[in-house]
Each structure stands twice: as C-alpha cells, then as structure tokens.
Amino acid sequence: MLTHYLVLAFLLFSIGAFGVLTRRNAIAILMAIELMLNASNIALVTFSRLHGNLGGQLFAFFTITITVAEVAVGLAIVVLIYRLRKTVNADEMDFLKG
Amino acid sequence: MNLSLLTPEYVVLGTAVVLLFLAFLTPRRAVIFNTFTVLGVILAMFLEMVSLGNTGSLGMLQVTPLARIFDLMFMAATLLVVLMAMDYFEAREVGGEFYFFLLMALLAMMVLAKSVHLVVAFLALELLSFSLFVLVALLQEENAVRAALKFFFVGAYSSSFFLMGMALLLISSGSLYLNQFLFGHHLALTVVGIALLLVGFGFKLVYVPFHLWTPDVFRGAPTPVVAFIATAPKAAGFALLLQVLARALVPYAAQWMPIVVWLAGLTMLAGNLAALRETNVKRILAFSTIAHAGYLLLAFGVNTTGAYQALTLYLLAYIFMTVGAFAGLAYLGERTRLDNLRGLARRDPWLALFLSLFFVALAGIPPTAGFAAKFYLFAEVIRAGHPALALYAFLNGVVSAYYYLRVPATLYMYEASEETVVPVSGRRYSLLGTVMWIAVVLVFYLGIYPTTFLEVVRQVF
Amino acid sequence: MIYFFWLFALLALIGALGVLLETHPVRGALYLLLAFLSIGFLYILAGAPFLGFVQIIVYAGAVVVLFLVAIAVMSLRRIPDDRDLGPRGFLALVFAGAFFLVMLALLRHAPVPAAPTPTPGAPQPLAEALFRQYLIPFEIVSVLLLVAIVGAIVLVRRRPGP
Structure with a gap:
C-alpha cells in the first residue's frame, strides 16, 4: 500500500520538474515548484508511516514552512519584476541557457 | 545541552534583530547601520577566537574547532563586504535591512558549518538562499531583480531535488544524522538519494552543470552583493560537503571519488574556457569562481586529510583575493568592461596597482596567496598518487592566467580612451581603500607565510 | 479505505x-x-x-x-x-520521464517493507518531539520565516530613489 504513495510522490515530482522546465510564466513555474516540494512531503510522510518514526512528519512540517516562505519571497520578486517591466514571462531570462 | 557554545551566533542574531529595529525606526542614516554591523561582527569574531577550543555537541549541531575556523572565514568575508557596501551604496540610501540580510546569511552559514543532521543543513541552506535572493533584488534595479528571479528559480528547483534526496535517504536508513543515514538496508535508495543531494549541492557550490546561473546574477547584482555571493556561501557549501562526503560517506569513497574527480575536471574546464571569451570583468570573475570551485573539488576527488587542509587554506586565500578584486571593481561602479579599464593606470595608479595585484593573485603567481593555495593543493594531489590530475589542474591554471593577466595588461599597456572610467577621488573611497588594503596585506601574508595558517588547520583536523 | x-x-x-x-x-x-x-x-x-x-x-x-x-x-x-x-519541451519531457522511470525502478528493485507500523499522528507526541529533539531546526525555521517576511516587505516597498 505504501509503495503507491511513493509512486504518487515520484509522479507528482516529475510533473513538477517537467512543468518548471516548460513554462515561461513565472507564476506557473512557482506553482510547479510547489508541486515538487509537496511531492517530497508525501515521500516524507510515507517514511514516517513506514518506520513508525515521527521524524518524517516533523520534517514535513518544516518543509511546509519553507515552501510558504518560498512562495512569499518568490511572489515578491515576481511582483517587483511586473512593476518594472509589465511582463511576467520568464522567457528572456531563460535559466537553462548560459 | 551546553547552549553557550553558540554565543557568536547569538551575537550575530542579536545584531541583526536590533538592526531591523534601527532600520525601521531611526531616519535613514547609513553610518549608524554600518558601524553597528561592523561592531557586531567584530564582537562575534572576538568571541569565536576566545572560545576556539570550546567544543561540544548540541544534538543536531556539532561545534568543532574546524567549524570555528570556517566561522571566522565567513565573518571575515562578511566584514569586508559590509565595509565595501558602505562606500558603494553612498548615493542610494541603503537602510539597515541590507545589513540585516547580510547578517542572516552569515548566521545561516555558521549553522551550516556546524550541522551534522540533514534537516538542519537543509534549513540553513534555505535560510542562506533566501537571504541571498533578497540581497540581489534589494535595490529594485531592473537587471538585478531579473537576476534575482533566475537565481531564485534555480535555487528553489535544486532545493526540491535536495529535499527528495533526503526523503529517499530517510526511507532507506530511517535517520538523517550524517553518520547514520548511510547504513540503510536499501543500497539503491541510498545511492539515488545521495545523487539527488549532489544536485542540491551543485547549485550552492556551482559545479557543472549548475553554473549557468552565475554569470547573469554576477552581472546583474550590485558589486558588494556579488562579492559576498562569490565567496562566503561557497566556503559554507564546501564546509558542509566536507561533513557529508569526507565524514559521513567515507565507506562509499571508492564510489563517489571518481565522480567528484570528473566533476572537478569539467568544472575547471567550463569555468576557464567560458572566462576566456568574456570582456566584462565582473563576468570574468564569475567564471573564475566556477573554475576555483573545480580546483577546490579536487580535494574531494583525492580525499586525503592533507588535501582537506589544503582546501581550507585555498578557501581562505580565495575569499580574500576575490573580495579584494570586487572591491577594486566597486570603484568602477557598474561600468566594468575591459575597455573601461584601458590605460587607467595613468589616471588612478593606486587603483590600477591594487586591481593588478588581485588578478595576479587569482592567476596563482608567486608570492601571492593564490600561488601558495594552489601549490599546497596540487602537492597533496600528487602525494595522493594522482600526478596526472595535478598536471591537468596546473594546465587549467596556466589557461586561467591568460584571462586574469589581461586585466593588468589593459590597465597598464594601453592608452586611455574615452571609454576609460574617470575615477572619483576624495574621501568617498576611504572604506573601499581599507578593504583593499586588508585584502592585499592578507593575500601577501598568506602567500609568504602559508604555514602559519596550515599549522592551525593541521591541529584541528 | x-x-x-x-x-x-x-x-x-x-x-x-x-x-x-x-x-x-x-x-x-x-x-x-x-x-x-x-x-x-x-x-x-x-x-x-x-x-x-x-x-x-x-x-x-x-x-x-x-x-x-x-x-x-x-x-x-x-x-x-x-x-x-517545442524541442526544449520535448527534452524536458524526456528528462522528467527518465527521472520518473528511475525512481520507479528504484522502488521495484528495493522493495519497501510492506508492514507499516501505526504512528501516533496526534498533535501531542508531535509537539513533544518538536520541542525536544527537533528544537534547533524549530529555531532556525523561525529565523527563516522572519527573513522571508521582512524580505517580502522590503522588496515590494516603494523606494523613493530612481
């Protein structure tokens, strides 16, 4: 039963990873990153269910806090860019290119 | 739990929080914030030196003399950057919050150097990253903010891989303590977990293929912030890598050493080749930091205690050389193309001399610290039985000498053209001058007497 | 269920x-x-x-x-x-797909023990662990939130300058 959780976690992680690479809208990229972090959270909860150890759930709490902080800072930067350039597309800052 | 072990951290945190109040309460006078920050960091450095021998464990943090030496390195880099920031931000009133985020990044690095548990390491890495993201975008200039967004996305992306890697390690071994997460009963899960960790590390240490964000962030962000990003977080990243690879993963050394050797070799090459084509000095320095990350990784590729001692010396020399070079560039404001430097020696001989000294040091020419650092590191690589690797690194160094020495060449050998930057003289640049003096003195002291620092490090390892 | x-x-x-x-x-x-x-x-x-x-x-x-x-x-x-x-999208698809398959193989290769032991998900044991064993991460997270909040405010504040 628990392997299903992990399969779901890996699937969501891959969807998120794909989303970050293919979307140019900064907000969509941010949402995709949220998915990836949530996927890791599912894997953490599966661990704590598996080993009966609370560490996984606690770690998941910290991850949730980090994700919220990340969204706050990320959106602040995106809003700042929007105010400066009236566009939110991340295409001209294609971070895969050198 | 002996919480007094962390007094330097409390001092840094206290200074930062008081700064926050100062920033939002008192009117915008940068002098107060700057001097207050400098005093706070100096007090923390003093406390660190006083309690160098005072070690112990705090559950997820382990305070060792080596960690304290790394703390001193971080504080030295932060202090130089704070002094630099004062003059550089003379025009735009930079409130206390700039120094607040600088101190928060310092705090994160100090915790990172002491963490022996992956959760604490991950949180410290995130705290460091957030502070750096904000620092880059703080002045709200367009290309700085765009650089910050790119920096943010690459950072968040690699953090999620880091997190998934930790989840796998947790599943396979049940514990995230650095000395325990290894003995899981699922080799496959452990190996993939570590691979994902290395993806997360790649972003912070900037080895191939995670170096793509560096040039744009270096060109976009203000010079003092770039000087900070290029030095202190890299040292913190290597401090953690030392804990993870050289302490926790020693039994698997045979597996990860070849990978790291390849990583080091590729990173050196990528950094050096890319820098050859550059004409913007800030981007040359950006690629040079990537090349240096390659040299530093050599120590892990060889994995001997001697190599790690040489790594610590190299990091110290690297911090002072790079901060000094950026302090010189800070004089030029944002116009840092090579032809802005053409024939500057006649107009501002002091600045030209200092800049040339730093670039000579970066190139690794004796008697500077750059030479001593490379010398000891390559000696250790040869002693560990990898002469070919040492030769390869040496050749990379020769190639790097070309683009480093181009700067002194343009400073002295060409005629001043209209592109040349007109230096602004007068009191305004007193602090930048002191930063450069401190950096030059240390670069030459380490170059001529490297053994003094090495002795201290040898006792500690 | x-x-x-x-x-x-x-x-x-x-x-x-x-x-x-x-x-x-x-x-x-x-x-x-x-x-x-x-x-x-x-x-x-x-x-x-x-x-x-x-x-x-x-x-x-x-x-x-x-x-x-x-x-x-x-x-x-x-x-x-x-x-x-476009082509880059396809490349990303290949990367994400390969990543997913590796993780799947990982699971099949390293069978995760099927018998999960019941864990107390209730708040009380969680809080105890949080403030005892995980105290240091708790402190770091609080500092992290402070940085994020101040960072978000400072970034979007209207600056008087240029």
Missing part, C-alpha cells in the same frame, strides 16, 4: 496536470488548490491527521490565496500561451 486513496491520488494528479497545462493563472491556481486539498486528505489517510489538516489550512488557505492575491495585484488576465512545447 483503499478507494479513498485512489480517489485522492487521482484528484492530486488531475490538479497537478491542470497546473501544468492551464495557461490562465487563476484556473491554474484553482487546480493547485485541488492538488493541495487532495494531498492533505492523503496525509490523513496515511495516519498523519494533524499534518493533513495543517496542509489543508496552510496550503489551501494561505499559499493559494497568496497566488490569487499576486495574480490580482498584477491584474493578469489571459496570458499568451507560454507553454514551451
């Missing part, structure tokens, strides 16, 4: 794919909300009820609202199709 898992797992996947393919930001945020809610319920199913409710409150409550506020502030309506499904 098992059906609930499949239901919420499916909803989570629909939400995720929605976020991926939807170009209109508000609809994307709602898909994200769907994904977060279903993940929250999955946690409750996995024996972590407290975490599940925290997930629902924090993510569905705060994060999605934050996205919607940002979208409103930037008054984004329909964005030109920013999905980059």
Whole structure:
C-alpha cells in the first residue's frame, strides 16, 4: 500500500520538474515548484508511516514552512519584476541557457 | 545541552534583530547601520577566537574547532563586504535591512558549518538562499531583480531535488544524522538519494552543470552583493560537503571519488574556457569562481586529510583575493568592461596597482596567496598518487592566467580612451581603500607565510 | 479505505496536470488548490491527521490565496500561451520521464517493507518531539520565516530613489 504513495510522490515530482522546465510564466513555474516540494512531503510522510518514526512528519512540517516562505519571497520578486517591466514571462531570462 | 557554545551566533542574531529595529525606526542614516554591523561582527569574531577550543555537541549541531575556523572565514568575508557596501551604496540610501540580510546569511552559514543532521543543513541552506535572493533584488534595479528571479528559480528547483534526496535517504536508513543515514538496508535508495543531494549541492557550490546561473546574477547584482555571493556561501557549501562526503560517506569513497574527480575536471574546464571569451570583468570573475570551485573539488576527488587542509587554506586565500578584486571593481561602479579599464593606470595608479595585484593573485603567481593555495593543493594531489590530475589542474591554471593577466595588461599597456572610467577621488573611497588594503596585506601574508595558517588547520583536523 | 486513496491520488494528479497545462493563472491556481486539498486528505489517510489538516489550512488557505492575491495585484488576465512545447519541451519531457522511470525502478528493485507500523499522528507526541529533539531546526525555521517576511516587505516597498 505504501509503495503507491511513493509512486504518487515520484509522479507528482516529475510533473513538477517537467512543468518548471516548460513554462515561461513565472507564476506557473512557482506553482510547479510547489508541486515538487509537496511531492517530497508525501515521500516524507510515507517514511514516517513506514518506520513508525515521527521524524518524517516533523520534517514535513518544516518543509511546509519553507515552501510558504518560498512562495512569499518568490511572489515578491515576481511582483517587483511586473512593476518594472509589465511582463511576467520568464522567457528572456531563460535559466537553462548560459 | 551546553547552549553557550553558540554565543557568536547569538551575537550575530542579536545584531541583526536590533538592526531591523534601527532600520525601521531611526531616519535613514547609513553610518549608524554600518558601524553597528561592523561592531557586531567584530564582537562575534572576538568571541569565536576566545572560545576556539570550546567544543561540544548540541544534538543536531556539532561545534568543532574546524567549524570555528570556517566561522571566522565567513565573518571575515562578511566584514569586508559590509565595509565595501558602505562606500558603494553612498548615493542610494541603503537602510539597515541590507545589513540585516547580510547578517542572516552569515548566521545561516555558521549553522551550516556546524550541522551534522540533514534537516538542519537543509534549513540553513534555505535560510542562506533566501537571504541571498533578497540581497540581489534589494535595490529594485531592473537587471538585478531579473537576476534575482533566475537565481531564485534555480535555487528553489535544486532545493526540491535536495529535499527528495533526503526523503529517499530517510526511507532507506530511517535517520538523517550524517553518520547514520548511510547504513540503510536499501543500497539503491541510498545511492539515488545521495545523487539527488549532489544536485542540491551543485547549485550552492556551482559545479557543472549548475553554473549557468552565475554569470547573469554576477552581472546583474550590485558589486558588494556579488562579492559576498562569490565567496562566503561557497566556503559554507564546501564546509558542509566536507561533513557529508569526507565524514559521513567515507565507506562509499571508492564510489563517489571518481565522480567528484570528473566533476572537478569539467568544472575547471567550463569555468576557464567560458572566462576566456568574456570582456566584462565582473563576468570574468564569475567564471573564475566556477573554475576555483573545480580546483577546490579536487580535494574531494583525492580525499586525503592533507588535501582537506589544503582546501581550507585555498578557501581562505580565495575569499580574500576575490573580495579584494570586487572591491577594486566597486570603484568602477557598474561600468566594468575591459575597455573601461584601458590605460587607467595613468589616471588612478593606486587603483590600477591594487586591481593588478588581485588578478595576479587569482592567476596563482608567486608570492601571492593564490600561488601558495594552489601549490599546497596540487602537492597533496600528487602525494595522493594522482600526478596526472595535478598536471591537468596546473594546465587549467596556466589557461586561467591568460584571462586574469589581461586585466593588468589593459590597465597598464594601453592608452586611455574615452571609454576609460574617470575615477572619483576624495574621501568617498576611504572604506573601499581599507578593504583593499586588508585584502592585499592578507593575500601577501598568506602567500609568504602559508604555514602559519596550515599549522592551525593541521591541529584541528 | 483503499478507494479513498485512489480517489485522492487521482484528484492530486488531475490538479497537478491542470497546473501544468492551464495557461490562465487563476484556473491554474484553482487546480493547485485541488492538488493541495487532495494531498492533505492523503496525509490523513496515511495516519498523519494533524499534518493533513495543517496542509489543508496552510496550503489551501494561505499559499493559494497568496497566488490569487499576486495574480490580482498584477491584474493578469489571459496570458499568451507560454507553454514551451517545442524541442526544449520535448527534452524536458524526456528528462522528467527518465527521472520518473528511475525512481520507479528504484522502488521495484528495493522493495519497501510492506508492514507499516501505526504512528501516533496526534498533535501531542508531535509537539513533544518538536520541542525536544527537533528544537534547533524549530529555531532556525523561525529565523527563516522572519527573513522571508521582512524580505517580502522590503522588496515590494516603494523606494523613493530612481
């Protein structure tokens, strides 16, 4: 039963990873990153269910806090860019290119 | 739990929080914030030196003399950057919050150097990253903010891989303590977990293929912030890598050493080749930091205690050389193309001399610290039985000498053209001058007497 | 019990794919909300009820609202199709697919022990562990939140300068 959780976690992680690479809208990229972090959270909860150890759930709490902080800072930067350039597309800052 | 072990951290945190109040309460006078920050960091450095021998464990943090030496390195880099920031931000009133985020990044690095548990390491890495993201975008200039967004996305992306890697390690071994997460009963899960960790590390240490964000962030962000990003977080990243690879993963050394050797070799090459084509000095320095990350990784590729001692010396020399070079560039404001430097020696001989000294040091020419650092590191690589690797690194160094020495060449050998930057003289640049003096003195002291620092490090390892 | 898992797992996947393919930001945020809610319920199913409710409150409550506020502030309506499904999109697909297959093989190769032991998901043991063994991470997270809040405020503040 628990392997299903992990399969779901890996699937969501891959969807998120794909989303970050293919979307140019900064907000969509941010949402995709949220998915990836949530996927890791599912894997953490599966661990704590598996080993009966609370560490996984606690770690998941910290991850949730980090994700919220990340969204706050990320959106602040995106809003700042929007105010400066009236566009939110991340295409001209294609971070895969050198 | 002996919480007094962390007094330097409390001092840094206290200074930062008081700064926050100062920033939002008192009117915008940068002098107060700057001097207050400098005093706070100096007090923390003093406390660190006083309690160098005072070690112990705090559950997820382990305070060792080596960690304290790394703390001193971080504080030295932060202090130089704070002094630099004062003059550089003379025009735009930079409130206390700039120094607040600088101190928060310092705090994160100090915790990172002491963490022996992956959760604490991950949180410290995130705290460091957030502070750096904000620092880059703080002045709200367009290309700085765009650089910050790119920096943010690459950072968040690699953090999620880091997190998934930790989840796998947790599943396979049940514990995230650095000395325990290894003995899981699922080799496959452990190996993939570590691979994902290395993806997360790649972003912070900037080895191939995670170096793509560096040039744009270096060109976009203000010079003092770039000087900070290029030095202190890299040292913190290597401090953690030392804990993870050289302490926790020693039994698997045979597996990860070849990978790291390849990583080091590729990173050196990528950094050096890319820098050859550059004409913007800030981007040359950006690629040079990537090349240096390659040299530093050599120590892990060889994995001997001697190599790690040489790594610590190299990091110290690297911090002072790079901060000094950026302090010189800070004089030029944002116009840092090579032809802005053409024939500057006649107009501002002091600045030209200092800049040339730093670039000579970066190139690794004796008697500077750059030479001593490379010398000891390559000696250790040869002693560990990898002469070919040492030769390869040496050749990379020769190639790097070309683009480093181009700067002194343009400073002295060409005629001043209209592109040349007109230096602004007068009191305004007193602090930048002191930063450069401190950096030059240390670069030459380490170059001529490297053994003094090495002795201290040898006792500690 | 098992059906609930499949239901919420499916909803989570629909939400995720929605976020991926939807170009209109508000609809994307709602898909994200769907994904977060279903993940929250999955946690409750996995024996972590407290975490599940925290997930629902924090993510569905705060994060999605934050996205919607940002979208409103930037008054984004329909964005030109920013999905980059050209060659680079294909490369990304290959990378993500390969990553997923590696992880799948990982699971089959290293069978995860099937007998899960019941874990106390109730708040009380969690709080004890949080303030005893995990005290230092708790302190670091509080500093991290401070940096994030001050950072967000300072970044979007109207600067008098140029």
